[in-house]
Amino acid sequence: MREEIERALGMPVAVADKQAAVSASGMLVSHYAPNANLRLNTMPRDGEAFLAFGAVPDFAEPMRNLSVSGDLHEAARNLFAMLHEFDAAGKAMIAVAPIPDTGLGEAINDRLQRRGVGWIAESPPTPPSRGG
Numbered sequence: 001m002r003e004e005i006e007r008a009l010g011m012p013v014a015v016a017d018k019q020a021a022v023s024a025s026g027m028l029v030s031h032y033a034p035n036a037n038l039r040l041n042t043m044p045r046d047g048e049a050f051l052a053f054g055a056v057p058d059f060a061e062p063m064r065n066l067s068v069s070g071d072l073h074e075a076a077r078n079l080f081a082m083l084h085e086f087d088a089a090g091k092a093m094i095a096v097a098p099i100p101d102t103g104l105g106e107a108i109n110d111r112l113q114r115r116g117v118g119w120i121a122e123s124p125p126t127p128p129s130r131g132g
Contacts, residue, residue: 003103035087036094040112044095049086053097062089072104079108 006013036049044050050063054070064082066075086094096112099105 002106036083036091038112039093039095040109041098042095043097045093048093048095049089049091051082051086051094051096053099056097062086062091066099066108072100072108075099076104076108079111 002013002015039048043056044059044061044063047061049061050056050059052059052063052065053067053075054065055068056065062085064078064085066078066082083094099108099112101109
């Protein structure tokens with residue numbers, strides 16, 4: 001998203017330093033906070049809800065896909081509604097699939113990280129090795 005804005009403006013967009021004074025509610029560290037805890041950049045474990053992105057394997061527990069096609073604009077539109085659905089279902093933990101940290105994905109990841117106490121950042125899952 002920032003790249004798109006910079007391209008449209010023809011100049012770089014300043015990014016607030018993490019130590020900067022808060023000038024808008026979206027800058028607060030825990031502005032967005034569903035009730036469930038989140039594990040970011042990961043695949044689900046038994047008993048967790050799964051917030052998927054793009055093509056993913058079937059999952060037996062509650063699962064919502066921000067965008068099956070991997071469209072970041074669609075994912076952004078669906079993000080909070082899907083988090084609210086998991087809250088309504090009473091899920092305590094939501095595993096969130098890796099979301100590209102470019103374009104609008106940068107904003108989506110920022111919102112997920114700002115969701116408040118309890119989020120756990122993990123490395124992206126390692127694809128299974130292919131024997132050979």
